[in-house]
Amino acid sequence: MQAYLKKKKIHFFVTHNVETKASVVERFQRTLKERMWRYFTHRQTQRYIDVLDDLVRAYNARRHRTIGMAPKDVRPEHEWMLTMPPPRRPKKKKSMDIGTTVRLALPKHGAFDKGYWPNWTMETFNVAPNVGPGYKLLDERGEPIQGTFYPEELQAVQVNDGEIFPIERVLERKKDKVLVKWLGYPASFNSWIDRTSLQNV
DSSP: OHHHHHHTTOOOOOOOOTTSSOHHHHHHHHHHHHHHHHHHHHHTOOOOTTTHHHHHHHHHHSOBTTTTBOGGGOOGGGHHHHTSOOOOOOOOOOOOOTTOEEEEBOOOOOTTSOTTSOOBOSSOEEEEOOSSSSBEEEOTTSOBOSSOBOGGGEEEOOOOTTOOOOEEEEEEEETTEEEEEETTSOGGGOEEEEGGGOOOO
16 A cells, blocks of 8 residues: 555655644534534434535535635635635624523533534523623523523524424323423423324424
């Protein structure tokens, strides 16, 4: 193998430092997997082959912060620009109005967490009035959530009418009703729904 690589003038090397591997490729893979996981969650499927080309095409058409343009727009004459560090822009402070629907950041469990795993709760909350820094939250039943949260811990979301909510499992069946455990929600949200409301996706 080494002789073949030498003949083809291919420089092959292996790094044992986890911090200095193919960082650009690994970052692309992480971004792609993040988009795949969002698709999996939204469509309740793990089949991605039908949308893989669309995901990659969207990645290449999206403006990248580090290079200041979309990858599909990069030309040889831009090479000198891409070697320069991007200018730092001051971060805008997040501000959320009372009543805004949000998700909470999931806790990280260490260095071995996968960056493309879901980062936010399935359960949604509403921003409540608060005196002082940070945000207070109410759950979907209007009950207060213990603690105060920083803006970085919240992600504003829009819940659409008619949105399908995935269930974790059916707990009990009675004639035309089923007791379900909602995916990503505590057991206190278990509820009876019409059997006809269940959909296979």
